[in-house]
Each structure stands twice: as structure tokens, then as C-alpha cells.
Amino acid sequence: MQFSVLTIFPEMFPSFWEHGIVRRAIAQEKIQASARNIRDFASGKHRVTDDRPYGGGAGMVMKPEPLAGALREAKREIPFAETILLTPQGRIFNQKMAKQLASLQGLILICGRYEGVDERIFDDFVDFEVSLGDYVLTGGELGAMAIIEVVTRLIPGVLGGVDSAESDSFSDGLLEHAQYTRPREFEGEGVPEVLFSGNHKEIAKWRFETALIRTFLKRKDLLENRNLKSRELDTLKKWHREIGKIISAQSRGL
Ligand code: 4FV
Numbered sequence: 057m058q059f060s061v062l063t064i065f066p067e068m069f070p071s072f073w074e075h076g077i078v079r080r081a082i083a084q085e086k087i088q089a090s091a092r093n094i095r096d097f098a099s100g101k102h103r104v105t106d107d108r109p110y111g112g113g114a115g116m117v118m119k120p121e122p123l124a125g126a127l128r129e130a131k132r133e134i135p136f137a138e139t140i141l142l143t144p145q146g147r148i149f150n151q152k153m154a155k156q157l158a159s160l161q162g163l164i165l166i167c168g169r170y171e172g173v174d175e176r177i178f179d180d181f182v183d184f185e186v187s188l189g190d191y192v193l194t195g196g197e198l199g200a201m202a203i204i205e206v207v208t209r210l211i212p213g214v215l216g217g218v219d220s221a222e223s224d225s226f227s228d229g230l231l232e233h234a235q236y237t238r239p240r241e242f243e244g245e246g247v248p249e250v251l252f253s254g255n256h257k258e259i260a261k262w263r264f265e266t267a268l269i270r271t272f273l274k275r276k277d278l279l280e281n282r283n284l285k286s287r288e289l290d291t292l293k294k295w296h297r298e299i300g301k302i303i304s305a306q307s308r309g310l
Contacts, residue, residue: 057160057211058137059089060130061200062123063167064105066091068197078205081214089204094118097125106170115171123166123173127181130164137162138183140203142196143172146185149203151226153186157203158210165203167196229282231271233263265291 061069069091073082081087098105099121106116127139138160140146147153157163166173166182178185188199209215236247250262268291271278284292 057087057158057207058134058162059087059204060134060137060162060164061089061091061167061197061204062094062126062130062164063091063195063197063200064094064169065167065195065197066093069201072201072204076205077214078208081208081211084214086211086214087204087208092126092130094122094126097129098122109171113171117171118168118173118177120174120176123177124181127164127166127177134162134164137164139164139166139181141166141168141173141178141182141185142188142199142203143168143185144187144190144192146187148190149186149188149199149206151206154203154206154210157207163203163207165196165200167200169195226278228285229278230267230288231275231278233267233270268292 063069069089072078073089078087078089082089095103095105098119103122105119105122107119109115109117131137131139138157140163142165166177186199186203188202193199234248236251240247248262250258253259264287268288272292279288279292
């Protein structure tokens with residue numbers, strides 16, 4: 057997978073390339089990543105990349121010519137790449153979208169700044185718009201980094217041995233189960249006994265049920281907006297029956 061970031065702040069990326077999973081994936085040559093300075097494609101002595109909006113109004117707009125120049129060079133380097141513009145108008149980025157992106161060979165990521173980019177860039181160059189979330193950043197760089205990190209984790213072979221994308225939150229649509237590590241006793245609080253049972257079937261059952269109840273308590277939407285697996289449905293039905301019994305017992309004043 058090749059990532060090509062277009063930004064007026066390429067200096068934001070070297071430290072990102074040099075840490076964690078992105079660093080490992082680059083070292084394993086599973087990904088290549090570069091950040092191109094849009095200003096290098098701006099003309100004139102001041103190489104401006106922004107200008108006042110036609111029709112007046114506050115703020116500045118990213119000029120189309122420097123962006124088009126940077127895009128054409130990036131496309132020459134990665135002709136098969138899909139081009140993403142990071143913008144609040146885009147589809148919200150999530151794990152499902154990351155899985156789709158991870159199947160691509162190349163991504164060009166346009167980082168907007170100022171009030172946004174000239175609309176004519178959308179039509180001619182942008183394959184799709186992606187938003188990091190419903191809030192306003194001052195630039196698309198953090199969105200580009202998030203996409204690169206999340207997608208890189210899903211590239212086969214990047215996550216070795218112990219850590220696997222399969223057990224991630226959201227990978228199977230549920231939040232992750234509770235995690236514990238040493239010490240066994242922390243400020244008077246222990247660790248669920250089942251985790252010391254050595255009974256991997258019981259441990260897996262406990263982890264599944266804590267993942268399901270946490271998802272129900274914290275992110276009910278994740279259960280409402282997808283087809284539940286039979287095991288999830290059966291467990292929810294079991295809890296529903298048990299809760300029903302408790303409620304009816306209460307109503308019988310026991
Ligand atoms: C944003 C977001 C975002 C809008 C104007 C930068 C700013 C300026 N990008 N997800 N939310 N961008 O707020 O991706 O271009």
C-alpha cells in the first residue's frame with residue numbers, strides 16, 4: 057500500500073512515520089508513505105496556496121492550481137491510487153471503511169486547510185470525501201494520519217503474532233472485552249477469577265459476554281445497526297428472559 061499525503065505542513069509527518077505500527081510497516085516494506093508540500097506547486101514569488109473567497113466572506117480558500125499540480129505529480133507516482141479529500145462533508149471514517157481502503161493499492165490524501173478547498177478540485181480529482189468526525193479541525197492532517205494508521209493495521213502481516221486485528225474493537229462489531237494485567241491486586245481491587253481458571257472455553261465465554269454487555273451499555277447503536285450473530289442474539293434473549301423473570305418477580309412483590 058502506498059500513501060501520498062498532500063499538505064501545506066509536510067513537517068507534521070516525519071515523527072508520525074517514525075513511530076509505532078506505521079514505522080514497523082514501513083520497515084517491513086508493507087507500506088510506503090510520503091508527504092508532499094502543496095506550496096511546492098504554487099507559483100509566484102510568495103508561492104501562495106490560498107486566496108480570498110469569491111463572493112466575499114471570512115477566511116481564505118485553498119487555490120486549485122497548486123493542489124492540481126501536487127495531485128498530478130502524486131497521480132504520476134501512484135496512477136492506481138484512489139484520492140481522498142479530508143473534509144467535514146465526507147462520510148465518517150470507521151473500521152468498516154478502513155477495511156475497504158485496506159484492499160486498495162494506493163491512497164492520495166488531500167489535507168484541506170483554511171475554510172476549505174476550491175470546489176473545482178472536487179469534480180476533477182477527488183474520488184471520495186472522508187470526515188474524521190462531526191467537528192471542525194483546522195486541517196485534514198490528523199484525519200490523514202488516522203486513516204494511514206487504521207488502514208496500515210489491517211494490512212496482512214503488519215500486525216504480527218500477539219496483536220491481531222481480529223480481536224479489535226469493532227472488528228466483529230462489538231466493543232472489546234475488559235482487559236486486566238499484573239498486579240493481581242491493585243488498590244484493593246482484584247481481577248475476575250475466571251481469568252486464572254486456565255479454562256480457555258470459560259475465559260472466551262466471559263470475554264464474549266463482557267464485550268456484549270459493554271456494547272449494550274455503551275454503544276447500543278452498534279447492536280441496533282447490524283445483523284447480530286446467532287450467539288449474540290441467543291445471549292441477549294437469555295438475558296432478556298432472566299431480566300423478565302426478575303421484573304415479574306418484583307411486580308409480584310416478592
Ligand atoms: C475535517 C474533519 C475538518 C475544515 C476546513 C480543515 C477542516 C479545513 N477534516 N474531518 N472533521 N477539516 O474539520 O476531516 O479545511
